[in-house]
Amino acid sequence: MEKDPILMIKFIIVAMSLFLLYVLGMKIIGINSFLFNISQHGFSVVVSPEASFLARLKFLVVGICFGYAELLYILIQFWVIKSLIPPLKTPFNFYKKLIFYPFGLINKQFTGFSLLKGSKKKFQGLTLQTKKRTVQIPNPFRGILVIGGPGAGKSESFAVPFIRELAQKQFSGICYDFKYPALANDIELFYSDSGIKHYVLNFNDSLKSHRCNPLNPKYLPHSAYAREYASAITKNLMKESIKKEDFWSRSATDLLTACIWFLKKEYPKYCDLPHTLALIATNHTDLIALLSSNSETRAMILSLATALESEANSQLAGVVGSLQGAVAQINTPEFMYIFGGEDFDLNINNPDNPIVLTVGNNPSIATTLAPLCSLVISVAAKQLNQRRKHHSFVLLDEFPTVFINDIQTLPNTGRSNKIASMFFCQDLSQLTDGYTKEKADVLFASCLNHFYGQVSSSHTADILSKQFGKKDQYFESNNTSRHFLNPFKRNVGQSRSVQERDVFRNSAFMELPVGEFIGRVAESSEAYIHEKFLPVKRKQLAYQIDSQFKNQPDFVITDYYEKVRDEVNEIISLFKGEINKNESKQDLSRQMNPAPDNSSEEFSGINIIEDEETNSSAELDENERNFKFSSRSL
Known part of the structure; x- marks a missing residue:
């Protein structure tokens, strides 16, 4: 009622x-x-x-x-x-x-x-909402580094708010989503009304993923690019080569570079990752002979070509076998199907057609997927970092899990090209392990916007504490004591001092609650920021990302994989047939134009000499007989 x-x-x-x-x-x-x-x-x-x-x-x-x-x-x-x-x-x-x-x-x-x-209206930067106020990052193009252990709130406090702000400001870019589709769903949500199309690479389900060709000849203007992309694959396959390259890893990179460049020069329609890896999986003698037929690729594998000619099969089989064993883990039908088509262009910040690309990983097989993710990001980053293009971003979540060549220089070189570089990691030791100490130090210094959450390593806490230096702190103490001979008499003293103390003790970084971060912003009047950042309130996505893909049968993947193998075998067969044809022509030429036979003349000369000797000996015998006959007559 x-x-x-x-x-x-x-x-x-x-x-x-x-x-x-x-x-x-x-x-x-x-x-x-x-x-x-x-x-x-x-x-x-x-x-x-x-x-x-x-x-x-x-x-x-x-x-x-x-x-x-x-x-x-x-x-x-x-x-x-x-x-x-x-x-x-x-x-x-x-x-x-x-x-x-x-x-x-x-x-x-x-x-x-x-x-x-470049209108007169100045770019206002990115904003983050905290419990007390709004924090502004005036210049995100100077690099953003967020460090925080598991559960510190990096994604909810920074990654998702950044994605919302980037969508509102019409940024194109690339996102490395370590726990796909955690960030992919947010990108799809915030970019749905922006007019910028969103593409995803889903290695968990090849039929629910867009397809791209990072080895398209248009991304390979000269052979140095092929070496960069080959290095992105081999260094993620052979993690030990990141810290120190040996003969085997260098030779593997040279061989992979030669395969990419050979397809680009001789078979441009087959210049993609599936055909490259299928070519590597062929017989090692046929492979080296095929690559030696091109003068440029022969120069790339000169040591292997020499080993083949000198019949040093053990060395040749060792180099080719090491690369074949390494690429076997990524040369699968499911992965190669994704790289066998081209639904979008990796020229992500094209002013005429800007897009957003999400490269998804899977924590369960992160090591296996790292070479593929690194290849795509490496190619896209080189296309991004060019002048007079659309403003863009590179957001790498848990980025030490994937090695990208020269990524530590992107904040410095990409600033003038309007690239906002955003890096997220759990700990500095993780960064050092994935990129070596030298590269980790360069990246740490290149980013001028830093935010630190809760960490569990005391070593990392010490380094973060030193970033804020020391401050003068005023201390005052009062002392009271009684006289030794007269207990009713008291002595009262007071001391004052100024001492240097850390702005933030190392223990402060190990005790931060979830969502609370300490940081420093470039081009800001504040010496430091210590706030609890709030997550973004977002509505639920009206549809799942997978729903935009048409249902296809599984045999599409296997049929494509078999088709690639047949095409590579055809290349090898044509090459062998050409060799046999050339050899047959040479044999026929020898038969039609025999070399002059000097042996008959030699034999005839010998017969003449023998005849002369025979005649002389006969004459000698006849003289002897005449001499004997004369003697008997006498």
Whole structure:
């Protein structure tokens, strides 16, 4: 019974609202009717040759304005009905987007023009909401480094708010999502209304992923790029080569580089990762012979070509076998299917078609997927870091899990090209282990916006404490004592001193609660920031990312993999056939043009000499006989 007055009040409010809307609607309907009558009466005038251009234009403007007013009136009615019938919320949202779509396009055009051409309106940076205030990062292009142990709140306090801000400011970019689809869902949510398309590489389900070709010939202007991309693969396959390269790892990189460059020069339509790895999986003697047929690739594997010619098969088999064993873990039908197509261009910040790419990893097989993720990010980063392109970002979550060549220099080199570099890691020891101490120090110094959460390593806590230096702290102490001979007499003393103390003790970084971070922002008047950052309140994504992909049978993957192997075998067979054909031509040429036979002349010379000797010996015998006959006669 207590709810009856409340229901009555709601009913009265709704009734009054409907009545007001009815009155307003009647007015609008009257205006539309009046406009319709005018248009009907003046239609003959508009289409007649005697009608002036200004009259036609005036009628067109009035018609559009009143027609749009009618659509807005329907939207208001729809909103009232949606409030009473919740299931109509989805069609209402669709109708609202449809009505305001032209204004959204106009806004995007003006926003993009102002950011690309450099309007007078200054870029305001990124903002983060804390429990007490709003923290602003004026220049995110100077690099952002967030350090915090597991559960410290890095993603909810920084990664997700950054994604929301980047979407609002029309940033293109690439995101490395270590726990796919944790960040991919947020990117899909915030970029759904931005007009920038979102693509994903899902190595967990190849049929629910977009496809790309990072070894497309257009990304390989010269052989140095092929070596960079080959190094991205081999260093993630052979982690020990990150710290120190030996003969085997260098030779493996040379061989992989030669395979990529050979396909680019001789078979550009097959220049992709599946064909490259299938070529490596062939017989090692056939592979080296094939690569030696091109002068450029032969120079890349000169030591292996020499070993083949000198029949040093043990050395040759060792180098090729080490690379074949390493790439076997990524040369699977599921992974190669993703790299066998091209649904989008890795020129991510193309001013004419900016996009956002999410490269997903899986913590269960992170080591296996690291080479593939590194290859895509390496190629995309080189396309990003160029002049006169769309403003972009590189967001790497748990980035020590994937090694990317020269990523430590991206904050410095990408600042002038409007690239916001954002790195997230759990601990400095993890960063050192993944990138060596030298590169970790360079990256730490390159990022000028730092935020530190709870860490569990005392060594890391000591380093973070030193980042804020020391401060002068005032100390005052009071001492009271009684006289030795007269207990009723007291001595009172007071001392004051100024001592240097750490701004933040190392233990402070080990005791921070979830979501609380200490940091320093570049180009800010504040010496440091110590705040509890709030997570973003976001609505649930209306659909799953996987739902945008069509259902395909599993045999599509295996059929493509077998097709690649057949094409590579055909390349080898054609090469062998060419060799056999050349050898047959050489044999036929020898038969048609035999070399002059000098042996007969030699034999004839020997016979002549023998005949002369025979004749001389015969003459000698005859003389002897004559001499003996003469002697008997005497």
